[in-house]
Amino acid sequence: MIILEDPYVSPELASFAAGRQEAVLDTPAARQAGLDYGLDLALVSSRDAARLCCRGERLYCNSENALDWLYSRSGNAGLVRSTELLKNKLLFRQRLAPLFPDFHFRELGLRDVMETHFDSLPGPCVLKPAVGFFSLGVYSIEDAQQWRAARDDIAAGAVRWRREYPAAVLDNQVWLLESLIRGTEYAVDVYFDHQGKAVICNILQHDFACAADVSDRLYYTSADIIRRMAGPLEAWFDRLNERLGLHDYPAHVELRCDDQGRMVPIEFNPLRFAGWCCTDISLYAWGFATYGCYLDDARPDWDSILPGREDRLYTLIVLNKPAHCPPVRRFDYDALCARFRKVLHVRKGFYDHYSHFGFLFTETPAHDRAELDAIVRNDLLEFVIPEESAPAAGKPQDGR
Structure with missing residues (x-):
C-alpha cells in the first residue's frame, strides 16, 4: 500500500x-x-x-x-510505535545510546535555545528540531557567531516553518543539541525485511561546500560507492536494528563514516526513502525503483546492475534558495542545465511555495567533478529573474 x-x-x-x-x-x-x-x-x-x-x-x-x-x-499500534521512535530524534538517540557511548546529546526547549550562552555548549555541536525534516532548522555550531546566527534564524523562520509543514513533520518547540559528527556523510535508502534484516536499495554520498555547511545541495551515487559501502552498511544496520526492532519497514537514513570506518547515525526518516520523491534517482542511475524493491521484498542484484556504469557519478542536486532571495519572477533552468555535461532530468517550479527551485539529476564523469564542485558553492542567484513582488502561486512542474 x-x-x-x-x-x-x-x-x-x-x-x-x-x-x-x-x-x-x-x-x-x-x-x-x-x-x-x-x-x-x-x-x-x-x-x-x-x-x-x-x-x-x-x-x-x-x-x-x-x-x-x-x-x-x-x-496499527506497532507501526505507530516504530515510527514515533524514529521521528522523535531524542527517543531515537536514547534507544541507540548504548551503542555509541561517546556520543553526547541533550534536549532543549525553544526558550532554552534562546537563553543558552555559547560558553555553556559542549564543544562543536549540531542543533536541530527533535522532530524535523529536510535539513530545516539544522545548524552546525563551532563558535559564538554561529550560535547567534542560529538563534536569529530560528526566530525568523518559525512562522514560515509552521506554514509549510505540519507539526508531525517539523516542530520547532523541542530541540536536540548533539555532538558534531565528523566524517563523510551518506544518505541511504534501506528497508528491513520480515526478519528485521537490512536490504540496501541505494547509497548517496552527501558533499558540502565547507565544514559549516548543512545544506542539502549535492548528493551522488556510483558503482564504487555501492561496492565499497553496501556490505559494511547492511551489517551496521543489522546491529542497530537489534535495538530498534524494525521489520517490513522502509527508512531514509543519514549517517557519517570516519577514516577508520566507524559509523554514527544522524537520523532515520520513517516509512519513506529520500524525500520529495528524490529516491527516483535510482531509476536514472540503476534502472529500478527503490520503493518497488521494498514493496516486492526484493534485493537489488548489484552484480548485474553495476557493470558498465563505472567511472560515472549519478547526482541529485537540490536547487535550494539562497538566503535573502528576492521575489522570483522566473528561474532560468535552461541556463543552469547548460552548466552540466549530461542532464538526466529536471524538476521545476517549486519556488512559489517552498525553499527551493527544484531538483536536478545529472550524470557526471567521476574523473572530472568540476561541474559538481562549482554547483555546491553556487548561490543560484545568477539564474533568478527577480520581480518586485512574489508571483502568483503555481503548482510544481516536472519535465526536461
Missing part, C-alpha cells in the same frame, strides 16, 4: 502505483496526482487502508505528511 501526500508526488511514483494497481490511500494529493498525470490510481478508503495496514500489508509513504493518518487512523 502507498500513501501519496504533499508536498510533491512525482510522475515516476504515481505511474509505478498505477501500473501495478497498488492500493493507494484516497487523499486529495493522490486524486490530484491522478488528474495531473492522467493515471488511474487504485484508490482505497481510509477504512480499507487501515484494514490493509493492520493485517500486515507493507506501507510506503512518499512524504511524512502521511504520518497524521498513520497516527490517528491506521490502527
